[in-house]
Ligand code: FES
């Protein structure tokens with residue numbers, strides 16, 4: 042079902058093979074420990090009280106009755122967390138504001154969405170903790186609320202923050218609004234471009250918020266000791282991020298908080314922030330007991346994630362020969378209850394696959410009474426791509442051109458300028474489209490009510506800070522301690538790269554995810570960065586080890602270090618001493634460690650640069666049932682430039698998983714609210730993610746155009762694949778029915794209504 | 801409120817425990833017996849992460865009360881391997897990369913084993929429909945289906 046297309050060949054021994062992952066066995070025997078699987082003696086259960094209202098001012102909170110219930114050991118509210126300064130910190134794309142963050146952990150002045158955390162208790166059993174929540178009395182003044190992004194932008198909309206002045210507008214508006222930020226990017230002269238075009242197409246689109254839908258709800262265990270030190274075990278994409286956020290929110294020294302990466306049961310961006318960790322730490326501090334908190338699925342839906350819903354308009358101007366001469370996009374993204382939706386990414390990624398001389402994108406970050414959005418796989422890009430790639434299809438139809446041909450004609454090649462001011466310096470986009478075009482399914486005949494749709498997608502991919510230490514053992518094996526939580530098999534890819542570099546067997550390398558006190562700082566597992574950036578730091582550490590191994594061999598041979606080289610897993614005498622001694626293996630040198638200078642280990646910490654953008658091109662075949670509006674996915678083919686597939690099975694897995702999430706986004710998934718702003722479908726029965734019988738085998742094509750900036754050519758793989766599916770499905774539906782759907786999800790009632798409107 | 805006294809066979813071992821009337825089998829397994837291989841994804845019967853068998857029948861342990869188990873035999877993921885020898889399903893899941901995060905894996909394996917006991921030679925469609933109650937958000941299901949079919953083939957060879 043999967044195919045690999047390799048561009049330049051390179052001799053590699055273990056990279057590109059498919060060994061069993063080093064952490065595999067405990068995961069199939071039930072012994073691996075996830076966030077909810079840790080216990081300590083004297084442990085209490087923590088539970089969180091949540092707002093029943095979408096928008097309400099909080100008068101007073103009376104916890105006395107809860108406090109008095111036998112078995113209750115601590116009750117906390119926002120008053121137990123220090124106030125934070127209002128400021129946006131860090132790069133704009135991922136800026137954080139602790140004033141907002143602490144209010145999302147526990148509400149202060151107002152409850153801003155149904156499910157907003159208000160107070161928390163720790164008790165000797167789950168049942169007592171739940172009982173105690175019912176005894177907390179909160180005095181709410183219910184306020185008018187707003188859910189939809191277009192409504193939230195109306196001048197008379199209820200305001201979440203009475204003092205919020207839109208950023209990015211000069212001069213700043215006098216009146217507050219729900220628009221947190223306006224962003225604009227420009228390249229060339231859009232007006233001129235449209236004026237010169239042979240044809241212009243334009244359409245508007247809407248999408249609903251969708252949840253990351255990881256199967257493991259957030260969970261953690263915290264222990265706070267009377268000397269002010271604490272330890273946390275939690276399910277997160279970055280235990281260093283847990284440490285940074287939690288220490289700041291609780292008000293403790295970073296060195297006093299030791300965070301462990303539990304095995305993580307899926308995340309997709311949703312576990313790059315904290316919800317329960319600071320609460321558990323403070324409950325533990327107050328009670329003097331370890332505290333465990335597990336979110337319920339309903340809490341996960343109502344109070345974590347999702348990604349934005351949006352309202353968007355796209356215009357594309359084309360020439361009859363297929364050249365795009367102008368493109369424009371307006372993107373209004375819901376941020377949820379606090380600012381910082383991924384609209385900036387949407388503005389940057391929407392037209393990034395193409396070389397277009399005149400582009401303008403305009404974005405609005407808008408708050409409304411729903412959970413604060415969090416990253417979801419290629420955050421922001423799939424939303425804007427749904428609009429942009431649907432409009433690309435309209436343009437190709439307008440001039441009567443094959444959709445892959447049309448994209449190839451405009452594809453960005455090295456040297457192309459992006460709307461956000463960078464120059465593309467990596468190949469791979471055109472190769473990926475060509476690989477897709479060559480798939481035999483692309484020209485296969487279609488039956489009645491069937492259609493085929495194409496779409497492409499761009500994602501930046503990440504680099505950033507990573508650390509690792511390689512320890513050489515006396516029997517010639519090695520342990521790699523690194524700082525990236527492993528969500529989808531990264532320990533396997535790390536071990537493969539270490540084995541390749543050291544010249545030893547894959548099975549001789551054992552990677553571990555070390556806690557925050559045992560390895561250097563490492564950013565979260567996100568942005569498709571781990572195999573690239575953590576891989577690079579592991580390779581650096583391995584190279585230092587090799588250098589040391591050569592020094593040890595020099596010592597054994599009593600020659601100059603300069604006369605020893607490393608080849609094929611062995612130290613060899615070289616230069617003037619070439620051939621004088623038998624080469625020494627990794628194992629032989631390791632065995633002589635004590636005599637040659639003691640323990641052999643090396644660390645590396647880097648801020649990795651040189652990541653290459655991810656690109657995915659896909660087509661799908663659908664069949665639309667004219668009686669029910671049900672859209673069946675018949676075939677789905679996804680090509681992606683993976684740079685170099687370190688462990689091809691896990692690369693395929695990323696593509697297969699990303700595409701199926703995209704199919705859910707396209708066809709089923711949405712947050713549904715009643716008129717009071719209550720989510721009506723906070724469970725997997727009514728928020729329906731794809732099940733095994735909904736989808737066919739996803740056919741992945743791994744296109745390998747190596748990244749010259751990585752020792753093994755790695756490009757991030759995890760995210761670009763979720764960018765195209767929504768538009769690919771919409772484009773296929775148009776091909777099957779002649780109807781253009783612009784509203785996600787394209788669920789049976791909507792498809793049927795569209796079909797009926799034509800009858 | 802008095803607790804219920806329950807005697808059951810869990811993974812072939814005689815076990816006795818006390819539980820509250822409202823405690824689910826999932827909670828008993830995880831919180832009382834420290835068998836945390838059975839996972840909670842929803843607690844409402846919608847995800848299959850908590851799949852176990854009771855007297856050979858596949859159930860969601862989150863929809864079963866701990867008190868209902870008296871005199872019954874429960875199999876969980878912890879009982880699937882024989883000592884250090886993995887079940888062919890476990891081996892194929894590892895060889896074919898049928899897990900990414902692995903949180904759905906215990907439930908998938910328990911459910912797949914129940915399928916193969918009834919139908920040793922299922923078609924791809926039969927596997928897909930049998931596992932439709934077990935959600936996986938990571939894999940897109942390809943490799944899970946492939947692993948179940950491969951394990952079935954292996955087991956038919958005997
Ligand atoms: S936890 Fe039982 S079905 Fe989800």
Ligand code: FES
Nearest residue numbers: 900904936937938
């Ligand atoms: S492997 Fe993560 S949910 Fe299935």
